[in-house]
Amino acid sequence: MYPMPWSGGKHPPGFYDSSSVLRRNAALYPSPGTATAPLPGTALFEDPQFPAASSSVHGPAGNSQLNITQWLRPREICANPEFIVDGTTRTDICQGALGDCWFLSVIACLSLNKHVMEKVIPPGQGFGKGYTGRFLFKFWQYGQWVEVVVDDRLPTINNKLAFLHSKDNNEFWSPLLEKAYAKLKGCYESLYIGYPLEAMVDLTGGAPESFQISEMPKDLWKFLRKLLEKGSIICCAKPGPVGVLNERGIVTGHAYSVTGVDQVQLKAGRVELVRVRNPWGKLEWNGPWSDRSSEWKQVTDKNCPQMGHLEDGEFWMSIEDFRENFECVELCHLSLEQLSNPDGKLKPWLEMMYEGRWIRGFSAGGNLRYKDKYYWMNPQFKLALFEEDDDPDDPEVTCTFLVVLMQKHRRRMRLMGVNFLYVGFDIFKGDPTKAYLTYEDLQKSSPVLSVKEHRNSTEVMMRGRLPPGHYVIIPSTANPNEEGEFLLRVFTEKGNSAAPAERNTSSTEIPQVVPALAPCPLPSAAESKDLFDKFCGPDEAISALELQKLLAEIMQKTGLNEKWDEFGLDACKSLISLTDRRGFGKMGFTEFSHLWSKVCQWTRVFSQFDRNGSGTMDSQEMFSALQAAGFQVDEFLMQLIGLRYTDPDLTFSYVNFICCLTRLDTMIRTFKIMDKFGTGVININYKEWLQVTMYG
16 A cells, blocks of 8 residues: 555545554454574574564554564574575565555665665675674665664564565565664554655655646656656555556555656657556556557567566556556655766766754744744755756756755654644745845845745655756744754755855954944943942952942943843853953953953943843844944854853843853954964863863
8 A cells, every 4th residue: 555645534644554454453462472582502682672572563652452472583484584585576575464555665666776775775684604683774864874773583473474574485674674664663553654755765865756647747758757867766656445456457545666768659650658567566557558458569669668578567558548547656866876877877866965953042933924023043055056957858947956854853752742843945046145145135035936835744845946046945944933953955956056054154353343333321441440449359359249249330320220130140250250361250450441341332232233122132133233243153153142141031131142242252362362373273281171161
């Protein structure tokens, strides 16, 4: 069964639940299984993370009635077990009691791609010399291939494999692969429900795409040909009751693979054909251009497609019949790194991949509905399209690309009650002279492309065609302040590129004092000399407690204590430590004067950018204020500043603003002092590191 995304039915679109299959067989599961003893004279591997127990079948909260009779190793099931017999083929994939056909159909489709299968199933494993009961598989997860190790204890019913098995009773790569995938997802029961495209991505690292055939390009045959030239994996299906055979030999609710396209010459003209494969290896199309149809007698080509080898279950049909008998097409696009391309015949995509985060208050601005408020905060990625598509039949000068936005770790987080976010992205026209699109830029522009809607799925994907030029991709959640990690992948043809757009570049230069942006309500350092003398001790220096009293009196005299928050003792300790070169915990007037002149300038900046007079700044105001104060910070540093210096309502108070800028200024100056040769790199010993980080 191949669940395609259609509406209606008991379960969500694209899902299939066959737990009823196991419940009907509950009588076959009388008691929880236990780990079998190792064979005599051996110490075989037993996986403690995925044990031979009921928890591995249905998880910690599974149905206690669903229990395997026994867990057995292949050598206990048959006399001469083999890992792989004559390659990984479609006949090795026979479904058992577990309703994971969405996963099995993808394995069947991938069995044609030896390079991909060797990536998932590393060679050199088996039951011969060196056998330890340990098997290794690899799955693509969020930008990298991860190894999953399992033991070979398999769930059985009456000494026969309960779930996936091969037609050859002594072949075990497929049930072990299923076990590894179940471990990756948490348990066997987690495989009851799933999307075929999710399995495609997990097994290839490719980019998924789904179509209704009615929405596909008019020249469907040429479109399919281009996909196959790029090495894409193509599945098709006709929705309907699961497993029902229609009068033309097509099974509804079942996956087929598109394995090729070709043309044949007739006296009346050329006919475009599509080669389709039923992973079952039987039940073929019986209409025009089937194996023994009369149409083949009209072919004038000596080297017609029928001359080539067709596997059992494989057949030809015209592109018109393909349109009429299938409704859904699901693709998995592979990049150059994912394909073996020794002869250069394939023209795969070039892939660029970037990780990012939506952080509450700083980079989680919500979708376009919040364009006037928070949308500008979202991460940005620059897309440069330089080389147009190499298609002589297309008169338009455009560049084709794919953008795939993937949420990270959400499937496992669902076990803890954390749902998928609704995510999507927009593409704007970019400006090559600017590092990023500002709030003002976004107010004046509209996206050139957008996803139809934000969706709560693992991946959201878009195929786009745009004229050569510069563009900006902005991924977003549906609402502001929704936190999560994401992976953005861009697939392009030829020499196009994509890269993160930094809001600013880091600088180790000491910021210059900016001109007065607004009248400063604070007294100057010279005017504060009497107050300093009032609170300092015989050593002509003030402690953090004395600095707190001094600042409180200044705030009271200027009336700022009614508008802004007051300096607490911790803030005063921070200001002292950042100016205390000798480690005495005190500040002399020289240090105070130097710091106070900066505080006056920064107070002007704060007054200027606290536009609504609330006494606080939001992250947008803070970002602009830092620039006005002469500090160039990148997006990641801005996030760290926010995590350290914001209040629970994600605003920056006046005191936190002053402490933040004091720290930035001091750390930059410290770096400049330690960078003795001006190389932008410093050498620091253990003692210096502790002094800078613990007290500075």
